[in-house]
Amino acid sequence: MHTCTIACIGCGNMGGAMLGGWLAVAAERGYALTGMTRTPSRAAALVARGLSLCETPEEAARQADIVVLAVKPYQVEDVLARMAPALGPEKILISVAAGVSVERLRAASDGRCPVVRCMPNTPALVGKGVFALCFDDPALTPDARERVLRLFADLGVCVELPEARMTAFSALVGAGPAYVFQMMQGLVQAGVTQGFSWAQSRELVATLFEGCACMARQETTPLMEMRDNVCSPAGLTIAGVNVLDRAGLSGLLVDAVLAAEQRGREMEGGKA
Numbered sequence: 206m207h208t209c210t211i212a213c214i215g216c217g218n219m220g221g222a223m224l225g226g227w228l229a230v231a232a233e234r235g236y237a238l239t240g241m242t243r244t245p246s247r248a249a250a251l252v253a254r255g256l257s258l259c260e261t262p263e264e265a266a267r268q269a270d271i272v273v274l275a276v277k278p279y280q281v282e283d284v285l286a287r288m289a290p291a292l293g294p295e296k297i298l299i300s301v302a303a304g305v306s307v308e309r310l311r312a313a314s315d316g317r318c319p320v321v322r323c324m325p326n327t328p329a330l331v332g333k334g335v336f337a338l339c340f341d342d343p344a345l346t347p348d349a350r351e352r353v354l355r356l357f358a359d360l361g362v363c364v365e366l367p368e369a370r371m372t373a374f375s376a377l378v379g380a381g382p383a384y385v386f387q388m389m390q391g392l393v394q395a396g397v398t399q400g401f402s403w404a405q406s407r408e409l410v411a412t413l414f415e416g417c418a419c420m421a422r423q424e425t426t427p428l429m430e431m432r433d434n435v436c437s438p439a440g441l442t443i444a445g446v447n448v449l450d451r452a453g454l455s456g457l458l459v460d461a462v463l464a465a466e467q468r469g470r471e472m473e474g475g476k477a
């Protein structure tokens with residue numbers, strides 16, 4: 206027996222990742238999953254796992270209790286205009302479109318149903334995403350919020366944020382994979398320079414990041430102390446750490462996040 210029908214408009218990278226995560230728990234949770242995409246062949250792997258497809262956003266929204274919008278930000282208004290007649294106060298609309306505010310979502314959907322703005326990050330593709338959820342729409346009932354939180358808890362970690370914090374989150378965590386992959390690339394290159402193969406170096410560095418992330422979550426020791434614990438006096442690690450300090454790595458990372466936040470605010474203000 207299905208207890209909830211979820212329709213996802215847009216089955217690309219992010220829509221596909223979310224649908225993949227929900228399909229994995231659909232039987233257990235009683236979810237029926239529907240997708241809508243302009244190129245159905247792109248959703249073939251999801252259809253093989255139990256996704257049904259609709260031909261129009263309106264048809265998908267009509268069947269659904271929860272509608273997830275995963276099209277590009279510039280397509281949001283067009284898709285919502287076509288879907289609006291099928292929306293109603295008993296449904297919930299969730300958008301993952303970067304930079305599209307609750308106000309814009311409400312205006313584009315004619316205020317017909319409560320809306321949730323969500324910001325995911327790409328590790329959602331492997332079930333390790335962080336999802337910021339903004340419940341600022343006063344039309345959302347406590348029950349609707351609970352349903353949305355339960356839905357996203359199956360895909361990763363959820364944090365509730367007011368709209369005013371969404372750009373900061375996007376610059377730190379949404380954009381975060383780019384900073385982390387760039388640091389990983391530097392270390393992989395170092396490994397190759399030392400004579401490890403590309404594949405071995407990548408595997409070693411990925412395991413290094415995974416292990417450090419686990420330690421950072423499990424322990425409450427300040428990160429600087431954890432760093433210093435690895436640096437024995439006159440040892441090799443402190444020689445490497447000194448080079449990073451001279452380059453101001455921590456300050457560079459702060460600057461990168463603040464620059465991304467600044468750009469995000471410009472984009473939300475309508476600057477191309």
Ligand SMILES: NC(=O)c1ccc[n+]([C@@H]2O[C@H](COP(=O)([O-])OP(=O)(O)OC[C@H]3O[C@@H](n4cnc5c(N)ncnc54)[C@H](OP(=O)(O)O)[C@@H]3O)[C@@H](O)[C@H]2O)c1
Nearest residue numbers: 215216217218219220242243244275276277278301302303
């Ligand atoms: N990927 C990320 O890392 C990431 C992170 C945070 C937020 N987001 C947000 O997630 C959203 C989707 O990004 P993405 O990376 O998944 O993009 P994507 O891979 O290009 O997927 C977009 C999907 O929307 C479909 N689509 C476009 N117009 C449509 C329409 N009129 N009706 C139905 N489907 C339509 C596309 O179908 P066709 O392929 O057939 O055109 C495609 O399946 C964006 O708003 C983005 O801001 C993405």
